[in-house]
Amino acid sequence: MIEIKREKKFFALGEMRLENGERLRNARLCYQVVGTPNRARDNLVLIPSYYGGTHWGSLPLLGADGPLAGGDYCVVLTNLFGAGWSTSPSNAAPGQGAADFPRVGLLDNVRAQKALLDRLYGDDWQLALVSGWSMGGMQTLFWAMAYPERMRAILPFCCTARCWPHNRVFLEGVKAALCADAAWLGGRYSVPPERGLRAFGRAYAGWAYSQAFYRHELWREMGFESLEALLDYWEQDHLEQDANDLLCVLHTWQSADPARSFAAGSLAEALGRIRARTILMPGSSDLYFTVEDARHEAALIPGAELRVLESDWGHCAGGPGRSAAAMRQVFAAMAELLGR
Amino acid sequence: MIEIKREKKFFALGEMRLENGERLRNARLCYQVVGTPNRARDNLVLIPSYYGGTHWGSLPLLGADGPLAGGDYCVVLTNLFGAGWSTSPSNAAPGQGAADFPRVGLLDNVRAQKALLDRLYGDDWQLALVSGWSMGGMQTLFWAMAYPERMRAILPFCCTARCWPHNRVFLEGVKAALCADAAWLGGRYSVPPERGLRAFGRAYAGWAYSQAFYRHELWREMGFESLEALLDYWEQDHLEQDANDLLCVLHTWQSADPARSFAAGSLAEALGRIRARTILMPGSSDLYFTVEDARHEAALIPGAELRVLESDWGHCAGGPGRSAAAMRQVFAAMAELLGR
Numbered sequence: 001m002i003e004i005k006r007e008k009k010f011f012a013l014g015e016m017r018l019e020n021g022e023r024l025r026n027a028r029l030c031y032q033v034v035g036t037p038n039r040a041r042d043n044l045v046l047i048p049s050y051y052g053g054t055h056w057g058s059l060p061l062l063g064a065d066g067p068l069a070g071g072d073y074c075v076v077l078t079n080l081f082g083a084g085w086s087t088s089p090s091n092a093a094p095g096q097g098a099a100d101f102p103r104v105g106l107l108d109n110v111r112a113q114k115a116l117l118d119r120l121y122g123d124d125w126q127l128a129l130v131s132g133w134s135m136g137g138m139q140t141l142f143w144a145m146a147y148p149e150r151m152r153a154i155l156p157f158c159c160t161a162r163c164w165p166h167n168r169v170f171l172e173g174v175k176a177a178l179c180a181d182a183a184w185l186g187g188r189y190s191v192p193p194e195r196g197l198r199a200f201g202r203a204y205a206g207w208a209y210s211q212a213f214y215r216h217e218l219w220r221e222m223g224f225e226s227l228e229a230l231l232d233y234w235e236q237d238h239l240e241q242d243a244n245d246l247l248c249v250l251h252t253w254q255s256a257d258p259a260r261s262f263a264a265g266s267l268a269e270a271l272g273r274i275r276a277r278t279i280l281m282p283g284s285s286d287l288y289f290t291v292e293d294a295r296h297e298a299a300l301i302p303g304a305e306l307r308v309l310e311s312d313w314g315h316c317a318g319g320p321g322r323s324a325a326a327m328r329q330v331f332a333a334m335a336e337l338l339g340r
Numbered sequence: 341m342i343e344i345k346r347e348k349k350f351f352a353l354g355e356m357r358l359e360n361g362e363r364l365r366n367a368r369l370c371y372q373v374v375g376t377p378n379r380a381r382d383n384l385v386l387i388p389s390y391y392g393g394t395h396w397g398s399l400p401l402l403g404a405d406g407p408l409a410g411g412d413y414c415v416v417l418t419n420l421f422g423a424g425w426s427t428s429p430s431n432a433a434p435g436q437g438a439a440d441f442p443r444v445g446l447l448d449n450v451r452a453q454k455a456l457l458d459r460l461y462g463d464d465w466q467l468a469l470v471s472g473w474s475m476g477g478m479q480t481l482f483w484a485m486a487y488p489e490r491m492r493a494i495l496p497f498c499c500t501a502r503c504w505p506h507n508r509v510f511l512e513g514v515k516a517a518l519c520a521d522a523a524w525l526g527g528r529y530s531v532p533p534e535r536g537l538r539a540f541g542r543a544y545a546g547w548a549y550s551q552a553f554y555r556h557e558l559w560r561e562m563g564f565e566s567l568e569a570l571l572d573y574w575e576q577d578h579l580e581q582d583a584n585d586l587l588c589v590l591h592t593w594q595s596a597d598p599a600r601s602f603a604a605g606s607l608a609e610a611l612g613r614i615r616a617r618t619i620l621m622p623g624s625s626d627l628y629f630t631v632e633d634a635r636h637e638a639a640l641i642p643g644a645e646l647r648v649l650e651s652d653w654g655h656c657a658g659g660p661g662r663s664a665a666a667m668r669q670v671f672a673a674m675a676e677l678l679g680r
Contacts, residue, residue, distance in 0.1 A: 165567055166546065166554035172571060173543030177517035180539035199520035203513030203543055206506065211630045214506035227505055231512060287627070290551045 022102035025093040030085035035074040042126035045075045048139035060321025066331040082248030089244035099187025106142045107261040127151035133318040148275040153337035157281040158318035163256040167288045177203040201238030210285035210314035271300040278304035283317040347372045362442035365433040370425035375414040382466035385415045388479035400661025406671040422588030429584035439527025446482045447601040467491035473658040488615040493677035497621040498658035503596040507628045517543040541578030550625035550654035611640040618644035623657040
């Protein structure tokens with residue numbers, strides 16, 4: 001882990017008109033900047049956050065072994081709407097809290113991040129790279145479709161641009177586990193639906209890693225002494241999260257559909273907008289963002305390279321700082337894209 | 341589908357002493373026999389049932405395209421304890437119902453089936469084949485370890501003998517989804533925990549097929565017109581089941597451990613007892629009974645062949661009568677093992 005100081009800053013967007021026509025009031029984006037822009041303002045790197053994490057969880061991507069560690073870049077890390085720190089069901093304006101929070105799409109997140117960069121750096125800036133894991137990678141791809149001229153390269157890993165059907169079904173399963181708790185009350189709970197949150201975490205754990213991860217007990221590398229201890233950790237981790245926040249971002253994920261967001265005739269047309277140099281890096285053992293789905297998308301992105309992240313860690317192969325062997329592959333691709 | 345008449349017969353076992361030392365009272369085994377034993381009583385075929393199914397669900401294995409259709413064999417089909425028709429939490433003796441049902445192991449099921457065959461055919465009989473899908477295949481492997489001399493061949497498909505760790509974790513997830521419903525009341529419900537049963541079915545659907553099954557919308561071949569219709573079907577199917585029954589058999593599955601059941605020093609020692617000609621047939625896209633785990637086990641079974649069932653149907657590739665292309669592969673192996 002690097003020892004960069006953890007900070008939270010907030011950018012107030014006021015009222016935001018969303019993709020679906022609704023309005024998000026008092027929108028604020030939580031972010032952190034590490035480094036300094038150069039004179040040309042073309043050394044920016046953007047790292048959007050992943051499901052279940054804050055931007056602090058992405059800080060290992062700036063770690064000692066990677067190309068962002070040297071201080072040559074100005075790295076902006078952002079948080080998803082709904083994830084707890086940016087505007088979310090748990091902290092929304094009166095009348096939009098909890099179950100009344102509007103449905104936010106990936107493009108809404110990306111537009112807010114664009115507004116942040118404009119505010120911070122004026123209108124003449126260039127991203128050297130946009131990169132992220134999982135939903136961070138989904139946002140990366142949406143960035144490249146929304147603002148194709150504003151970046152030189154993208155490295156989305158363990159992700160796809162669209163939420164493909166099996167991915168949708170897996171999410172339906174963990175959602176059903178949470179909502180089976182009657183204490184959830186359709187989102188109008190006053191005490192947290194503890195049984196549901198535990199079930200969500202426990203059910204998710206089977207999807208987050210691969211079969212081989214469990215077979216070879218790689219959880220020992222995470223410091224757990226038993227399989228049950230790992231599952232307990234997943235339960236505890238989700239007990240600390242707000243149920244409506246979890247469901248809000250889950251909806252953002254499930255609704256990912258570039259053709260709709262970009263009013264394109266097809267996924268091919270939407271992905272065809274991308275101009276950035278692209279390495280799309282699915283995990284070899286990822287159970288829900290599969291190599292097959294990523295390969296299909298890579299073929300639709302002009303000049304994109306599909307490079308498989310070889311790992312037994314399943315989806316968590318790309319989790320910043322989790323598997324050293326996987327991080328080396330991510331950093332190598334990142335260095336290449338940055339021309340280092 | 342074949343048009344064999346559906347029957348239920350019951351074999352009363354009285355009080356059964358179980359693997360774990362508990363006693364199951366008024367034990368009864370539900371079964372059906374199709375065909376007639378020959379004079380030598382060596383044309384018997386045993387097909388134990390799978391999770392979530394009754395023995396009627398296995399009848400397509402006697403279907404027109406397979407080697408059991410010609411009437412040369414006497415096929416015995418059995419039901420798992422806990423699955424609703426054999427003794428189960430939902431129909432147990434007073435004091436052993438619902439949450440008070442004892443924990444039954446795979447070896448207990450196999451021993452009861454052996455007692456049935458002894459009752460039906462005396463003590464001089466020989467199984468030409470034992471075969472089954474999923475937990476039916478697990479019972480098949482336990483049969484081959486428990487009574488190695490009583491069969492000539494086995495064809496366990498989409499299964500392993502041990503419940504490997506990822507399989508265990510997947511089951512923990514669907515179990516958590518069911519038990520998140522407070523109406524479950526630790527098994528002491530008076531009305532069914534409907535939300536929990538729905539969540540169980542919905543969460544299970546993501547595991548039952550493969551990513552490619554969803555990607556290529558193979559559910560259309562099942563007659564569904566939308567993905568949501570498939571998920572609704574999974575919910576409805578589980579609403580018809582008893583929650584304690586589901587959890588009972590799930591425990592039987594999770595506790596599968598040949599080394600323990602056969603008091604062997606290792607899995608290798610237990611599987612080394614097998615004398616039957618064996619084709620172990622994991623599904624190529626099965627998400628929880630993986631090819632890797634099956635390969636490991638096949639290497640421990642004397643003379644066993646590992647033959648992958650190639651299919652995009654995931655675990656359900658082996659579901660009797662579901663995928664014609666998969667059934668052809670099962671039938672071909674079955675015919676080979678029967679020497680036809």
